[in-house]
Amino acid sequence: MLNLADIKANKNEIYLDNNATTAVLPQAAQAAMHTMSTCFGNPSSSHSTGIQAKYILESTRQLARQVIGADDGDIIFTSGATEGIQTSIISALAAIKQGGMTPSKPLLLYGATEHKAVPETLKHWNDMLEVGAEVVAIPVDENGLLDHQFIAEHIADTVLICTMIANNETGVFQDMLALEEIIRKGNPEVLWMVDCVQGLGKIKLNLSSTTIDYAPFSGHKLYAPKGIGMLYVRQNAPYTPFIAGGGQEQGLRSGTENLPGIAALRAIFELMLDSADETFKTHQQLVAYRQQLAKTLGVVFPAIVFNHDFNYSLPTTLNFSVKGLSSKEIMDVFDAANIRVSSGSACSSKVTGSFVLDAMGKAQWQSEGAIRMSFGPATTQQDIDRACAAIFSAGVAMRQSGLLTPDPDNAIDSKFEGLQQWVYNNQCTWCYIDQASKQVVIIDAVAELNHKLRTLIESGGYHVRAILTTHQHDLQVSNSELTDLLAPMSEQTPVDAHGWPIEQSQTLEFDSGVIASMINLGSKRVIKLQTPGHTHDSVSYFIANNTSGAVTAVDIDYAFTGDTIQIGGIGRSDFTDSDSGALFDSLQMLYSLVNNDTLLCPAHDYKQLFTTSFALEMAESPLLADVCLQRISKEQFVDAKAQVDQQIAEQLPAHYCGYIQQSTQPCVNIAPEQLNDFLAEHDDVLVIDVREAYEFEAHQQTQLKQKPLVNVPLSQLTHFVRHHMPVNNQQTLVCICRSGNRSDTAAKMLKRMNFNRVYHVPGGFALIH
Numbered sequence: 001m002l003n004l005a006d007i008k009a010n011k012n013e014i015y016l017d018n019n020a021t022t023a024v025l026p027q028a029a030q031a032a033m034h035t036m037s038t039c040f041g042n043p044s045s046s047h048s049t050g051i052q053a054k055y056i057l058e059s060t061r062q063l064a065r066q067v068i069g070a071d072d073g074d075i076i077f078t079s080g081a082t083e084g085i086q087t088s089i090i091s092a093l094a095a096i097k098q099g100g101m102t103p104s105k106p107l108l109l110y111g112a113t114e115h116k117a118v119p120e121t122l123k124h125w126n127d128m129l130e131v132g133a134e135v136v137a138i139p140v141d142e143n144g145l146l147d148h149q150f151i152a153e154h155i156a157d158t159v160l161i162c163t164m165i166a167n168n169e170t171g172v173f174q175d176m177l178a179l180e181e182i183i184r185k186g187n188p189e190v191l192w193m194v195d196c197v198q199g200l201g202k203i204k205l206n207l208s209s210t211t212i213d214y215a216p217f218s219g220h221k222l223y224a225p226k227g228i229g230m231l232y233v234r235q236n237a238p239y240t241p242f243i244a245g246g247g248q249e250q251g252l253r254s255g256t257e258n259l260p261g262i263a264a265l266r267a268i269f270e271l272m273l274d275s276a277d278e279t280f281k282t283h284q285q286l287v288a289y290r291q292q293l294a295k296t297l298g299v300v301f302p303a304i305v306f307n308h309d310f311n312y313s314l315p316t317t318l319n320f321s322v323k324g325l326s327s328k329e330i331m332d333v334f335d336a337a338n339i340r341v342s343s344g345s346a347c348s349s350k351v352t353g354s355f356v357l358d359a360m361g362k363a364q365w366q367s368e369g370a371i372r373m374s375f376g377p378a379t380t381q382q383d384i385d386r387a388c389a390a391i392f393s394a395g396v397a398m399r400q401s402g403l404l405t406p407d408p409d410n411a412i413d414s415k416f417e418g419l420q421q422w423v424y425n426n427q428c429t430w431c432y433i434d435q436a437s438k439q440v441v442i443i444d445a446v447a448e449l450n451h452k453l454r455t456l457i458e459s460g461g462y463h464v465r466a467i468l469t470t471h472q473h474d475l476q477v478s479n480s481e482l483t484d485l486l487a488p489m490s491e492q493t494p495v496d497a498h499g500w501p502i503e504q505s506q507t508l509e510f511d512s513g514v515i516a517s518m519i520n521l522g523s524k525r526v527i528k529l530q531t532p533g534h535t536h537d538s539v540s541y542f543i544a545n546n547t548s549g550a551v552t553a554v555d556i557d558y559a560f561t562g563d564t565i566q567i568g569g570i571g572r573s574d575f576t577d578s579d580s581g582a583l584f585d586s587l588q589m590l591y592s593l594v595n596n597d598t599l600l601c602p603a604h605d606y607k608q609l610f611t612t613s614f615a616l617e618m619a620e621s622p623l624l625a626d627v628c629l630q631r632i633s634k635e636q637f638v639d640a641k642a643q644v645d646q647q648i649a650e651q652l653p654a655h656y657c658g659y660i661q662q663s664t665q666p667c668v669n670i671a672p673e674q675l676n677d678f679l680a681e682h683d684d685v686l687v688i689d690v691r692e693a694y695e696f697e698a699h700q701q702t703q704l705k706q707k708p709l710v711n712v713p714l715s716q717l718t719h720f721v722r723h724h725m726p727v728n729n730q731q732t733l734v735c736i737c738r739s740g741n742r743s744d745t746a747a748k749m750l751k752r753m754n755f756n757r758v759y760h761v762p763g764g765f766a767l768i769h
């Protein structure tokens with residue numbers, strides 16, 4: 001295990017994710033440490049050590065009253081805002097249950113952009129306590145502002161309304177005075193919780209002058225440690241303890257108080273209340289910081305769109321999207337450039353959007369591509385200057401690696417060569433680049449990746465020879481969206497339904513006598529074969545060496561098999577235009593032309609396995625082996641295939657085009673603390689950084705513990721396999737990425753492709769820089 005001291009902050013880190021959590025300010029850390037080592041007493045003890053602790057507890061409460069403007073009511077220290085939200089909601093629901101419900105159909109209202117802690121808690125306790133109310137989201141407009149009309153219409157039947165002072169994803173704040181007016185006009189009795197987490201230290205609060213009943217706060221959003229928060233409860237508002245026990249906090253919240261956390265809060269409150277202290281910046285200063293960041297972002301990303309109106313937002317949050325870039329790409333390149341931001345949507349292989357931006361009616365690409373950049377009220381001018389410089393550097397890295405179009409007078413010396421593979425929602429787009437001739441062929445382009453393809457092609461100055469599909473596919477783009485990328489107009493010729501340039505193609509004969517059509521691609525040739533079965537129009541393509549004479553299996557680099565053969569199964573053949581008999585012939589023909597290890601590149605990758613081969617597929621599928629080795633008749637295959645397709649239809653989502661049951665071997669981990677010794681002991685080791693080229697470029701690290709670091713992005717892993725196998729499969733390979741996810745995926749893939757000595761580093765660069 002690593003020593004804690006070995007898990008270091010990167011000294012170049014630029015932390016712009018303050019809405020997620022903040023660093024603890026030194027004053028707060030010192031206060032917590034003092035309370036742990038010196039004034040460590042239990043505030044409930046009556047001896048002197050306890051009395052000291054009690055003083056810290058109560059004096060913090062006094063300061064909290066000043067900070068949030070609560071002359072009366074209760075302030076209860078909690079573990080954080082989620083606990084405060086539970087307590088508020090349980091208190092309200094218990095009161096509703098005890099008092100009987102007046103409206104015939106009681107409502108629990110919450111803003112559609114609330115933090116998930118609110119709707120989930122409402123639903124959970126509404127069910128658990130059998131309250132039987134209806135939990136309803138209040139819509140917001142395109143600026144994220146609550147629909148006051150909706151509230152006015154529903155408030156009379158509402159027993160609890162939950163709103164937030166400022167949103168954590170966008171910083172959008174609500175007009176609290178107008179909201180209060182509309183709520184109280186329609187229902188003076190309704191209980192009102194306001195999640196104040198993102199407002200503390202950024203919005204002046206005077207809670208006693210409002211009719212807010214409950215206001216939860218969290219320490220770790222304002223420079224105190226995690227695990228401390230507080231809840232304001234209006235005088236006489238219904239209250240039920242969420243935690244019962246020894247009666248601490250006047251019986252309102254039992255459990256020995258988190259005194260170090262409370263002391264840290266106290267230090268923060270003292271800074272906030274000290275008008276001579278400049279730790280917390282003025283609103284004007286924060287607005288100027290935002291302007292500087294927004295301007296820099298605008299220069300780096302000319303296509304940037306801010307997803308919220310700055311007039312309705314706290315200055316400390318910038319939420320933006322860049323058309324053509326996914327939030328994952330921006331996050332990844334920023335992280336490599338040491339800039340920490342968060343994505344509005346979850347970073348998973350399945351693309352998801354942000355429910356906050358969805359509620360605001362933003363376009364899908366904005367929601368899926370959103371980045372949240374958040375600084376804090378204690379951020380300094382120097383921090384912002386460093387951030388802007390780092391954003392510029394990240395921009396340069398993106399331009400040099402084909403993620404952003406470079407300046408016209410600054411064309412890049414492209415690092416791309418050979419096969420590239422991108423996956424979007426399990427669908428593969430393949431792109432073959434012949435660097436010498438600058439010619440490119442694209443196969444099975446996914447619409448969502450068009451922008452990326454376009455940027456790569458424009459930045460590399462490539463000529464697109466053909467944009468091909470393996471069959472008419474619901475999910476893959478019609479070629480027309482990219483046709484302007486095709487080589488100069490003079491060279492354009494008519495294409496068939498698959499995008500194949502008919503007039504430029506020639507007939508070709510395999511040594512086995514099979515006749516196909518081919519086009520040249522620099523030093524390679526692209527070959528088209530009819531492989532009907534999955535659908536009547538299914539075709540496959542080969543990329544092969546441009547040799548004179550007949551093509552043999554060894555000449556073939558890659559076979560793009562669409563859905564005819566997938567990774568882990570033969571493609572489905574139970575569609576209306578499928579034909580299992582024809583599929584049988586197509587499989588036998590393909591098998592006769594390639595060899596066992598030829599890389600097969602399908603239209604889908606459901607399990608992040610990238611590529612496959614007949615050898616691997618036949619080992620897993622006795623049916624495929626029977627077909628290829630001519631052990632069964634066409635009729636037997638048709639019967640057996642019908643059964644497999646039946647299974648697929650019953651077990652898999654409808655959009656699956658084949659059956660996927662491929663197993664992967666676990667790869668071997670090198671614990672981060674053992675990496676030094678491991679690299680020293682293995683002379684032949686090749687360390688592969690599997691992050692994308694723009695991350696590699698932004699990170700500017702070319703060595704790892706004195707061993708050269710080679711960049712093989714996941715998108716070029718299939719190319720790597722082709723060029724290193726089988727000769728080099730005894731070489732020791734160590735895969736590394738930012739966190740250990742992609743390196744794990746890459747190592748598993750390489751193991752499966754018969755590279756025997758493959759390792760990866762869990763925790764990645766985050767732990768070993």
Ligand code: PLP
Pocket residue numbers: 019020079080081082083115117164166167168195197198217218219220229
């Ligand atoms: N509410 C908002 C608006 C938040 O941003 C968060 C934290 O992300 C929470 C509630 C939950 O706070 P805690 O982490 O203190 O439980």
